[in-house]
Amino acid sequence: MRRHHPWSWNALAVVGLLVPMLTMSAGVARGAVQGATPAASPAVVECPPDAAGAPEGGVVRIGVILPLSGTAASVGNDERAALELAVELVNQDRSEVSLPLAAGVGLPTLGNAQVELVFADSQGQAEVGQSEATRLIEDEGVVALFGAYNSAVTRTASTAAERAGIPFLNAESSSPDLTEQGYYWFFRTSPHDGTFSEGIYDFIESLNTDQSAGLETVSLLYEDTDFGVNSAAALTAQAGERGLTVAGEVRHATGSSSLTAEVQALQQQAADVLIPSSYTTDAILTIQTARQLGYLPKMIVAQDAGYADPAFVEALGADAEGIATRSAFSPDIFEVKPVAGQVNELYRAAAGKDLYDVPARGMTGMLVLLDAINRACSTDPEAIRQALVDTDLGEADTIMPWTGVTFDDNQQNELGRGIIVQVQGGQYRTVFPAEFAVVEPVVPLAPWDQRS
Amino acid sequence: MNVDLRSRTGRWLVAAVALVALVLFPLFVGGGSWLNTAVLVLLYAGLAQAWNILGGFAGQVSLGNAAFFGIGAYTSTVLLDRWNVSPWLGMPVGAIVAAAFAVAVFFPFFRLGGHYFAIATIALAEILLILFTNWAFVRGARGITIPFVRGPDRRPTDSWAFLQFNESRVPYYYVVLGLAVLAVATAVVVERSKLGYYLRAIKNDQQAARSLGVPVLRYKLIAVAISAAVTAAFGTFYAQYLLFIDPETTMRLELSVLIALVAILGGVGTVVGPLLGALVLIPLSEVTRSQLAGSGNTLDLVLYGGLIMLIAAFQPNGLVAIGDRFRRRREAVRPAGDETERGEAPLVGAPGTRN
Numbered sequence: 001m002r003r004h005h006p007w008s009w010n011a012l013a014v015v016g017l018l019v020p021m022l023t024m025s026a027g028v029a030r031g032a033v034q035g036a037t038p039a040a041s042p043a044v045v046e047c048p049p050d051a052a053g054a055p056e057g058g059v060v061r062i063g064v065i066l067p068l069s070g071t072a073a074s075v076g077n078d079e080r081a082a083l084e085l086a087v088e089l090v091n092q093d094r095s096e097v098s099l100p101l102a103a104g105v106g107l108p109t110l111g112n113a114q115v116e117l118v119f120a121d122s123q124g125q126a127e128v129g130q131s132e133a134t135r136l137i138e139d140e141g142v143v144a145l146f147g148a149y150n151s152a153v154t155r156t157a158s159t160a161a162e163r164a165g166i167p168f169l170n171a172e173s174s175s176p177d178l179t180e181q182g183y184y185w186f187f188r189t190s191p192h193d194g195t196f197s198e199g200i201y202d203f204i205e206s207l208n209t210d211q212s213a214g215l216e217t218v219s220l221l222y223e224d225t226d227f228g229v230n231s232a233a234a235l236t237a238q239a240g241e242r243g244l245t246v247a248g249e250v251r252h253a254t255g256s257s258s259l260t261a262e263v264q265a266l267q268q269q270a271a272d273v274l275i276p277s278s279y280t281t282d283a284i285l286t287i288q289t290a291r292q293l294g295y296l297p298k299m300i301v302a303q304d305a306g307y308a309d310p311a312f313v314e315a316l317g318a319d320a321e322g323i324a325t326r327s328a329f330s331p332d333i334f335e336v337k338p339v340a341g342q343v344n345e346l347y348r349a350a351a352g353k354d355l356y357d358v359p360a361r362g363m364t365g366m367l368v369l370l371d372a373i374n375r376a377c378s379t380d381p382e383a384i385r386q387a388l389v390d391t392d393l394g395e396a397d398t399i400m401p402w403t404g405v406t407f408d409d410n411q412q413n414e415l416g417r418g419i420i421v422q423v424q425g426g427q428y429r430t431v432f433p434a435e436f437a438v439v440e441p442v443v444p445l446a447p448w449d450q451r452s
Numbered sequence: 453m454n455v456d457l458r459s460r461t462g463r464w465l466v467a468a469v470a471l472v473a474l475v476l477f478p479l480f481v482g483g484g485s486w487l488n489t490a491v492l493v494l495l496y497a498g499l500a501q502a503w504n505i506l507g508g509f510a511g512q513v514s515l516g517n518a519a520f521f522g523i524g525a526y527t528s529t530v531l532l533d534r535w536n537v538s539p540w541l542g543m544p545v546g547a548i549v550a551a552a553f554a555v556a557v558f559f560p561f562f563r564l565g566g567h568y569f570a571i572a573t574i575a576l577a578e579i580l581l582i583l584f585t586n587w588a589f590v591r592g593a594r595g596i597t598i599p600f601v602r603g604p605d606r607r608p609t610d611s612w613a614f615l616q617f618n619e620s621r622v623p624y625y626y627v628v629l630g631l632a633v634l635a636v637a638t639a640v641v642v643e644r645s646k647l648g649y650y651l652r653a654i655k656n657d658q659q660a661a662r663s664l665g666v667p668v669l670r671y672k673l674i675a676v677a678i679s680a681a682v683t684a685a686f687g688t689f690y691a692q693y694l695l696f697i698d699p700e701t702t703m704r705l706e707l708s709v710l711i712a713l714v715a716i717l718g719g720v721g722t723v724v725g726p727l728l729g730a731l732v733l734i735p736l737s738e739v740t741r742s743q744l745a746g747s748g749n750t751l752d753l754v755l756y757g758g759l760i761m762l763i764a765a766f767q768p769n770g771l772v773a774i775g776d777r778f779r780r781r782r783e784a785v786r787p788a789g790d791e792t793e794r795g796e797a798p799l800v801g802a803p804g805t806r807n
Contacts (some may be wrong), residue, residue: 068745068750069745069750069752069753073750118746119746119747121741121745121752123741125701126694126700126701127701128741131492132742134484134485134488134621135484135485135488138484138485139484152595152698152700152701155595156694156695156696159694159695159696162618163608163619165607175594177594177597181599184606184607224585224586224593225593226593226594226595226698228593229594
């Protein structure tokens with residue numbers, strides 16, 4: 001008989017409590033937030049006579065992997081609602097919405113087959129992503145995989161799809177490596193960090209040309225995980241060819257309790273533009289510290305994330321005024337693209353909030369995938385892949401601020417891009433590019449003591 | 453056949469039957485998520501067994517074993533990524549690196565007693581996590597993707613030379629089964645050797661052990677070196693299984709805690725305990741997630757956590773003690789001397805007893 005060791009009781013109880021807590025709270029959102037996706041042209045598809053046609057049971061199953069628990073759970077669940085809406089548009093006759101497949105029931109070339117999404121929770125963890133991808137493919141019989149928000153999860157889940165030989169469509173991960181590793185089955189509708197960084201520099205360039213802002217040097221501030229590091233790398237790589245000088249880079253730990261030293265370093269670099277890549281709490285702290293220390297560059301153009309979070313504006317009030325950030329989607333696109341407004345109404349009815357970045361990109365990606373399956377006239381993986389390769393959607397086919405969707409040799413959408421929004425009157429307003437701008441950008445930033 | 457399962461012969465018989473069942477397992481399930489679950493069960497069984505050598509036998513609770521796991525994964529993957537060295541070679545190299553690292557770091561750690569030791573191990577893994585996140589040579593936070601070995605038709609293919617199986621995951625199962633058997637064999641050898649007796653003496657009373665001439669520090673260091681080496685070997689396997697590693701996936705605190713949890717829940721200080729713990733806990737986590745998590749209401753995690761707490765409350769000595777509990781009850785009810793009733797009992801008896 002074994003002895004009862006008192007420590008084993010304690011350790012067991014402590015560990016028993018720790019595990020579920022960690023599982024629910026940890027799992028760090030590594031995927032950055034960006035990009036968007038399209039919907040297909042309502043052109044009539046002609047199928048070859050030997051096409052497979054209607055699938056068994058009249059249902060096309062698609063596996064969706066999202067962070068439904070963990071730190072990114074709220075984003076994951078919002079995207080889930082958007083994907084369900086996309087499928088509802090396809091499955092039911094919603095001809096009032098002018099997006100591909102919205103008119104008519106189901107997928108026309110597959111005998112009006114209904115689409116069914118099978119959701120799986122990645123918990124934001126790479127290894128869980130692969131387990132769930134495998135299960136969806138082998139046990140649930142899905143014809144394609146979709147997801148998975150966190151870049152690391154997308155990596156392992158797409159590995160499973162590549163092994164099994166079925167298409168994987170990603171609509172929300174921004175790490176450039178994902179499409180650059182040359183997977184045969186992997187497609188991405190969202191722009192990646194490289195494209196987004198170009199957008200930031202395009203904006204700075206336009207400020208110099210149109211408003212003679214005289215912006216020549218930049219400082220980079222970034223958090224130390226996948227998102228910040230990738231963002232800084234892309235920004236640094238592109239600065240030279242855009243005629244901008246990087247005055248310096250400052251890296252900070254995610255969730256810092258003080259950023260004084262970091263802001264002082266930025267102050268010494270005295271660059272014209274600050275380009276920060278940080279999550280919400282760090283973004284708020286950066287601006288609060290900048291105000292305290294009297295650090296004010298001519299312009300701040302952020303790389304999405306915390307600076308595009310409505311909580312950022314709420315917390316800072318007047319201090320957020322004039323700060324610009326790259327984004328993938330802005331509610332005021334409804335003023336330019338009526339169909340986006342229509343979709344937003346439907347989304348708000350389902351999810352109780354406005355459509356934003358990630359759900360909008362997810363929904364668009366799902367419509368691209370369903371359009372491809374419809375054009376494939378079959379659920380054969382190779383046919384779907386070929387249809388994805390042939391995707392050619394225009395500006396009117398998506399709710400995104402994109403010129404459309406076509407895939408390049410790496411199967412990355414070449415027509416996606418980000419937009420720049422600026423806080424004006426306490427609201428995010430689109431200021432760039434010109435086609436989607438609803439107001440003029442304001443430059444330079446107002447001095448801290450002249451804000452009400 | 454009336455073999456006493458607690459006897460030496462009985463135990464070998466059970467082990468042999470279990471091994472044959474494990475070898476045949478893939479033939480029955482084919483593929484699918486059960487195979488994946490089986491791989492994870494064997495992985496955690498092995499990791500918990502390695503933890504058990506230090507945490508169970510020697511009573512030194514480590515909540516930082518993910519550090520060794522990460523070192524194993526990173527050593528072989530960096531060798532592969534930078535110099536195209538096969539993971540088969542990277543695995544022993546990783547094991548040696550992890551063992552050397554463990555000895556160097558735990559030398560001062562072992563001066564800490566009880567809870568402070570556990571806290572230090574948590575800090576160790578967290579420090580390593582931060583270092584790797586910021587270390588450009590190992591690609592920092594972006595992690596390392598292991599490229600597919602591709603056949604002539606571009607399709608990912610199997611390669612025993614590079615420990616990568618893409619057409620079927622069954623070879624992965626046999627590799628991890630081999631590693632798990634190795635881990636169990638190591639634990640059995642340690643348990644029965646002089647080392648095992650020393651470790652148990654250390655666990656029971658360090659001062660007493662030292663006064664009897666047991667070189668306490670040296671044997672604790674030997675235990676942690678073995679534990680680290682075995683853990684690292686599984687790290688290499690895991691990197692090849694996922695084909696992607698980053699600091700978060702291989703070194704996070706949650707992984708360290710799960711390794712300890714599997715061992716503690718199964719039963720500390722026994723060879724069977726960690727196996728039992730993995731067999732119950734891992735499928736529990738996989739099944740609750742696959743059945744319930746799709747709804748997004750995290751009911752699976754509540755259920756999983758709740759079951760862990762139930763086991764903790766009612767089986768503080770681990771699952772392995774359930775057998776003991778029944779036995780005690782039966783002995784209490786049964787009149788002394790009535791041991792051969794219908795040839796069914798005695799589950800407890802002198803080793804080697806046959807009815």
